[in-house]
Amino acid sequence: MKRRRFIKTGLITTTAVSLSPLSLLKSKNCNLTSSDILGPYWTENHPNRTILANPGEPGTRIYISGSVKANDCEIPLANAIVDVWHANDNGCYTMFMECNSGNPTEDPYNLRGQMVTDENGEYAFETIWPGHYSVRPRHFHYKVTTPAGLELVTQCYFYDDPQVDDAWIENHEGLVIPLENNNDELFGVFDIVVDQEVGQVGLKGEPTLMAQEPTLHSAYPNPFNNNILISFSLSITSHVSVSIYDIKGKWITNLSDKQMSLGAHTLSWNGKEATGQDVPSGAYLIVLKAGKHTRSKKISLLK
Numbered sequence: 001m002k003r004r005r006f007i008k009t010g011l012i013t014t015t016a017v018s019l020s021p022l023s024l025l026k027s028k029n030c031n032l033t034s035s036d037i038l039g040p041y042w043t044e045n046h047p048n049r050t051i052l053a054n055p056g057e058p059g060t061r062i063y064i065s066g067s068v069k070a071n072d073c074e075i076p077l078a079n080a081i082v083d084v085w086h087a088n089d090n091g092c093y094t095m096f097m098e099c100n101s102g103n104p105t106e107d108p109y110n111l112r113g114q115m116v117t118d119e120n121g122e123y124a125f126e127t128i129w130p131g132h133y134s135v136r137p138r139h140f141h142y143k144v145t146t147p148a149g150l151e152l153v154t155q156c157y158f159y160d161d162p163q164v165d166d167a168w169i170e171n172h173e174g175l176v177i178p179l180e181n182n183n184d185e186l187f188g189v190f191d192i193v194v195d196q197e198v199g200q201v202g203l204k205g206e207p208t209l210m211a212q213e214p215t216l217h218s219a220y221p222n223p224f225n226n227n228i229l230i231s232f233s234l235s236i237t238s239h240v241s242v243s244i245y246d247i248k249g250k251w252i253t254n255l256s257d258k259q260m261s262l263g264a265h266t267l268s269w270n271g272k273e274a275t276g277q278d279v280p281s282g283a284y285l286i287v288l289k290a291g292k293h294t295r296s297k298k299i300s301l302l303k
């Protein structure tokens with residue numbers, strides 16, 4: 001019963017998709033889903049499943065569905081990987097913390113899972129509403145990888161959360177969703193639009209997709225004290241160099257200079273020069289070069 005209603009919730013909110021001429025599609029107002037920080041609690045190899053919380057997991061049961069679409073907001077991306085992870089009801093993350101409740105089988109991947117979008121680009125999962133931790137609002141973490149290897153790291157927040165105020169909504173446009181409460185269970189829809197270019201339409205009418213690359217995500221934590229995590233994703237295998245410069249353009253160190261495969265990568269910098277000397281507090285630049293593309297981000301070291 002719950003399951004049927006859940007699936008229906010997902011379906012009725014999804015607009016019927018048709019392969020309209022590209023000129024028509026591009027004239028529509030279409031917003032890409034913003035990226036958000038990866039955070040420190042992502043791990044590789046989340047199991048493939050749509051029920052992330054076991055039946056006894058404490059917390060309010062929540063059902064999320066949605067779609068993944070290309071940057072025309074119309075063409076669904078089938079076979080995209082939607083990777084979701086979140087805190088438990090007490091704001092505790094398995095694999096990184098001792099979480100005492102709701103995991104009788106000691107599943108190391110409790111409250112984590114990957115699903116694959118269907119032919120309509122749709123995904124759905126069931127879990128519990130994540131709790132607060134620190135000053136962070138309730139949230140799901142998402143990492144979406146398209147078949148062409150484009151990756152979007154983002155988060156989903158909720159209007160029903162008292163910690164989500166007007167400023168938060170303004171700074172996280174498109175990432176805050178309403179929830180419907182039905183018999184103390186929550187239902188929400190989070191649709192995702194990735195920056196995947198819609199190319200020519202193939203002979204059978206199916207779209208050919210081309211990825212844009214590379215993406216340098218927000219580093220975490222920033223400002224940092226000891227160590228900063230630098231995440232980026234590549235849509236094709238490329239020669240990648242990642243370097244740190246100070247704000248005046250002086251080279252500090254290299255973190256990578258080699259061929260890297262498509263997908264997500266994370267490096268860390270410990271605030272030291274190539275010689276091993278600590279650098280002083282201040283602003284620094286991460287410069288990522290992948291093939292012909294260069295991306296940079298400013299970071300701050302606070303001691």
Ligand SMILES: [Fe+2]
Pocket residue numbers: 039041086087139141
């Ligand atoms: Fe988090």
